[in-house]
Amino acid sequence: MKVLKFGGTSVGSVNSIKTLLEILREENKNGSKPVVVLSAMSGITNLLISMAEGAAEGKEFTAELAELERRHFEVVKALLDIQNQNPAYTRLKIHFNQLEELLQGVLTLRELTAKTRDTILSYGERCSAMMISKIAAQHFPEAMFVDASELIKTDSAFGNARVNQELTDLLIQTFYKEHSDKLLIVTGFIAGNDAGQITTLGRGGSDYTAAIFGSALNAQEIQIWTDVNGMMTADPRMVKKAFSLEELTYTEAMELSYFGAKVIYPPTMIPAFLKKIPIVIKNTFEPEFAGTVIRHDCKSSTLPIKGISSINNISILSLEGSGMVGKSGFSGRLFSLLAREQINIILITQSSSEHSITFAVQPNDVEKAKFLIEQEFELELLANKLEPLVVEKGQAILAIVGENMKQTPGVSGKLFHALGRNGINVRAIAQGSSEYNISVIISATDLAKALNAVHDAFFIQLTKTLHAFCLGTGNIGKTLFNQLNAHRDFLQKNNGIQVKIAGISNTRKMVFNADGLPLDSWEDELAQSHHVADLKTFIHHMKEMNLPNCVFIDNTANPAPIGFYEEVFKSNISVVTCNKIGNSASYSQYKTFRDTARRHGVDFFYETNVGAGLPIIRTLKDLMSSGDRVQRIEAILSGTISFIFNYFKGDANFHDVVKEAQEKGYTEPDPRDDLSGKDFMRKMLILARDAGYEMEAADVQIDNILPQSCLDAQTVEDFYAALKSEDAFFANLKDTAERDKKVLRYIGKLENGKASITLQMVDENHPFYMLSGSDNIISFTTDRYKDRPLVVKGPGAGAEVTAAGVFADLINVGAN
Secondary structure, eight states, X not given: OEEEEXXXXXXXXXXXXXXXXXXXXXXXXXXXXXXXXXXXXXXXXXXHHXXXXXXXXXXXXXXXXXXXXHHHHHHHHHHSOHHHHHHHHHXXXXXXXXXXXXXXXXXXXXXXXXXXXXXXXXXXXXXXXXXXXXXXXXXXXXXXXXXXXXXXXXXXXXXXXXXXXXXXHHHHHHHHHHTTTSEEEEEOSEEEOTXXXXXXXXXXXXXXXXXXXXXXXXXXXXXXXXXXXXXBSSOTXXXXXXOBOSEEEHHHHHHHHHTTOTTSOGGGGHHHHHHTOOEEEEETTSTTSOOEEEESSOOOOSOSOSEEEEEEEEEEEXXXXXXXXTOTTHHHHHHHHHHHTTOOOOEEEEOTTSSEEEEEEOGGGHHHHHHHHHHHTHHHHHTTSSOXXXXXXXXXXXXXXXXXXXXXXXXXXXXXXXXXXXTXXXXXXEEOTTOSEEEEEEEGXXXXXXXXXXXXXXXXXXXXXXXXXXXXXXXXXXXXXXXXXXXXXXXXXXXXXXXXXXXXXXXXXXXXXXXXXXXXXXXXXXXXXXXXXXXXXXXXXXXXXXXXXXXXXXXXXXXXXGGGHHHHHHTTOEEEEOOOHHHHSOHHHHHHHXXXXXXXXXXXXXXXXXXXXXXXXXXXXXXXXXXXOEEEEEEEOOHHHHHHHHHOOTTOOHHHHHHHHHHTTOSOSSTHHHHTXXXXXXXXXXXXXHTTOOOOGGGEEEOOOSOHHHHHOSSHHHXXXXXXXXXXXXXXXXXXXXXXXXXXXEEEEEETTEEEEEEEEEXXXXXXXXXXXXXXXXXXXXXXXXXXXXXXXXXXXXXXXXXXXXXHHHHHHHHO
């Protein structure tokens, strides 16, 4: 025998009731006659509360009562045959008349007692169960309406009555024995005291009714039919990756339910828990889905946690002072006081020094709790043995739950790493010795971000999501989006990473989408956006979106974004940049960026600052972090100049080669940034700093390639005109090198804390002689690579390789 409980959404409309009947039909095919427990129609309980409380305040309730009638009568009209409608209408009308009389009495007296409130609320379940029993009787003649208030007996604690289990079991068993051939349609939520007065079972009361019947009748299982696919790994409204759990132990389900999972309420499981009856959470609107089974004997799981639960809005109170230290009975005095006044404590944490206690309560209990505590401990507060009570509102609880936690090292470390990396401050922590649950109190504004970050951290079978905000839609930006789009499936399959572009800005417009902008039509989205580009607003909006695992990508050569890097780091957002300006400005700024990123636990990756996509920065960092010492660095780090001198031979004209380099995207917007050695200087300066030298730009000696007339040109067009007029100067350089069977190379060198960049003519014996295209080459001579330097060589310019370097940095953020 099974007990099937259907929640408000399952009986809330004509279509959902049809689905309910189909579920019963399937059960009937199996020869089963379940006990069916029903809640009130969705929204009806809230409507009844509104009418009752409104009447107590002197408000009219006629319109709401009419809405109540309309919803029930619509169902009767749609699902009952015409000849069967009048009896149902009559019975419902009797209930509505009784309800109206009760509400009129409340309105007249301006008083709503707990007893009257319970009676008013009972009409939700009584109407739905009676109505659906009439509808079911058309398909199942044996269907029978059962008023649970006649079978479930409680004390007179109206609003949250305690069940007399022994008497209730006897009444249910006797009733069932007499009607075992019937399909029992039972009212959920309501019960009755010894005087025959209506009581209610409190929050989750209909689930509790199902558990009481299941326990009394030793049911095979209890099914809770709701509007979700079982218990989820997290709240699906906030965590889109949340998925249904196949099974849970009673303890895991109770922990998850207590901390906010609304699918089932913990006390409802106790009768089933004691009898070891499985509870199955099913979806009325997807009945073929297996749902979640809560049972005594779950099979072993490889997951360290089963789920992440949360309470969206709580308040915390903190009491501290020397008067608590070593004071036996202090905690008992505090919590007994709150218990007497029916103030529920959600979470407690106490320092080992006994100097402070922090506990969480519902927001509507805060003022009452504060008043009681200040009254109880008035003498201690006046004597300064206790500090004034601290109240913090707008908090939330996040809890990870799972029985495997107690045998899996590093669970708490993973939790706090995920929170810390995303800049989520933990206000208080609680963990029981059973290790089934670790709970943290955080700001309610950070809850969605925290849930997603922690979910990504623990459920490694899912892809980890990075939310990227990109500045710049030029060659590098466009190419990066193309690469991300082309390699999306590869990233998910091989790296377990999903990159969502949550924001894009160029110099004209900006656009945002927390779910990720489509990478095959981002240009259209940007063009249609109504947001005018503004860097400060872009940064502000990125922070306001408060998404987990955020990355700020700077694909510009503009100094303006640099001014926001420190603010971005302080917001616990990683930075990936190909913009060299930030790292090559003052040393103090360079150091501030690193220190700030490290202090806030985020990444600062800038591989493309030196050598485009070549792993130069990473190689140097690996050498340094492994304890090696750099003796000398020699490099050609301008892909632009490398390309120019590799093609400046024979009959080639210097002006034309430079123009071609710009057309291929190898130069900066102003080619003088490359040819003046300024861009090369920035790269050498960054290398020197990463090698441990506190150098400024002025410390790098530069041998200019360009004549002064080219450097003084006002515009890029003027520069090209000056370059053409200096053709003889460059032709002389080329001819001299060719005559001596040498090639022109612009070489940077770092040795003994001194850096220089010089134009040299090298012969075939030099390691930099054999270069082609836009290749960069760098040679590291270190204590370990002394006789044979470590050499990195490859293309050092172009949108494809630079975007690939940004791509690699982005993936490295994901790996962290």
